[in-house]
Amino acid sequence: MKNLRLFSLSLTTALAAIAGLSAQAALAQAGAVTTEVVARGLQNPWGLAFIGNGRMLVTERPGRMRVVAPDGSLGEPLAGVPQVDVVGQGGLLDVTTDRDFARNRTLYFCYAEPAASGGGNSTALASARLSDDATRLESVKVIFSQRPKVSSRAHFGCRIVQARDGNLFLTLGDRFSRMADAQTLDNHLGKVVRIKPDGSVPPDNPFVGRAGALPEIWSLGHRNLQGAALAADGRLWTGEHGPQGGDEINRPEAGKNYGWPVITYGENYGGGPIGEGLTAKPGLEQPLHYWVPSIAPAGMAFVHSDRYGKAWRGNLLVGSLKFRYLARLELDGARVRHEEKLLPTLGQRVRDVRQGPDGFIYLLTDERNGQLLRLLPGR
Template identity: 70%
Template structure:
């Protein structure tokens, strides 16, 4: 009891000091990375269980429960067939907001075509068994149309909105970029569906001839980061080609321009399309990076665990340069950026805030790690 009380006093003192230093304008030290688990093969997404354990996907097609002490559980049984290869495989995972009652989770993956070479992004729901050894009642609730012969640009970040609907980012599969501007397919789109796969009646294209009703926004390239902002709105980022990675706040029915407008260029140089960055009827990004940082994972920090100056900041992983980007926002715009964990030089695939208010990241390596950022 005495040690527990002392620990709480220390935590309270640390939070007070963080707040005091921030008020005085004193720079705070960067957080200390602490390895929670290692030995993960190209982990892609992490979700949090109510008892302190983690769900982690591995791109080759495995889903594991990771204990609070970092011990890796055996791969869960019950996953559907997965077209693993290239950028495809088992990708994001999300625990339902009522997981403590229904044990429901959602995961997205590259779904193979039955009897054919094509594939596409799919979203499934399942229930984690009581002994956490397998998935039960697995059901695919959304399949991207059309399926394409490609190993690239699956998108595949899942976000649960405040109203209980699900957002899913979908890549344009690289070879089909022009389809991102067409509403008769799911390529280069964000879709919004109910937890049973139904289409919400207030989706922007419901009832419009020639448009798929699941579509929320279009003109996207390859979104590998998405989260809810403090205001409850969906935020996402997407890969540009060579330059032009973007942060967007997708609104219902809006066109985000790819591949008509972009701040990037073709690989090896040369313009894309007309080589323009603006066009009437197409949205400008909230922020863009040139050169590309290859963003993946995205989270707002809503806790005060790292002091007042970090609360409300946006965090994005960089695959290309191997750092965590701390983004300071002011009046809805990017005011400044700070590169964290540069010494690690590990491809950062996912970043999430845990129930404890701390940030967790996944590194995309053959010996990938789940890392907790400890306030220094």
């Protein structure tokens, strides 16, 4: 029976190839997953949000935000987007809708904010109302601005997650040139911060009232977190870039230190240890999972639907920028027990991963001619 099944899969793949189908379509016939293009022609898309009636909101790093219609057509750039510093890895980055968006039409977005005077930039988080006709942002308000401003083109972090209590988590990079600041509490570099939707500080944040500590900080010791998602239990999970190796999956908890740059499973670009070359030290948290070599993890999402079979429910999906695939992590609690590489021939940088209201997974590819893709289950 085993040999018969293998022969059947091989025959299915061969027949699909003969019919002129793509390699991914052939794999789908054999029970894997494939993609279909929802929209194309997006310039370096970064963040994706769902705004109802089959429409999606997509950010483009050069500073534009567009509505994608159910038929895949792209709307004109929304009016009202603030000035964005489009430099290096910076620009208009993540976007998410408020948990009560259907009533209040509120959304949150983060971007590289230029200094008011002089040089430098930092990650800012703004709230806005999407107009009734979905053509402009109204009542735009910056509710958080990372301190300090730094003259850097890299490591902005910038993933937004709204917790079940309504508070907002924002991931922040170490800005590359200031990695030691990830270990101190007098700045926002290399941190996860937690604020209320109006920008005020929740009184139960771990460093509220501590002298010399910024009260927005939730956790510290991070490098460049470009993935974040809520698990079914409501807990925050994050993905962050290591240097050369040492990409991490973490579950940031209040007040805990995740080690960068004191401990890491990576090394300097070109070789050589980071600091003392430690991978562990008392008082510093170990990652739940790490990659060597780096896959350059970006957007991530938990599978909460049964669209892909019950075996996928609770899995964590992580986009790879470097190797251009989608990683599927099977979990046993907080432990990764198996990893599978999906879409190995995709050939595009996977920047964002989201589950839509329809239960399907959607991907954004970070290319000059980027695409919005829908992940389809095998048949």
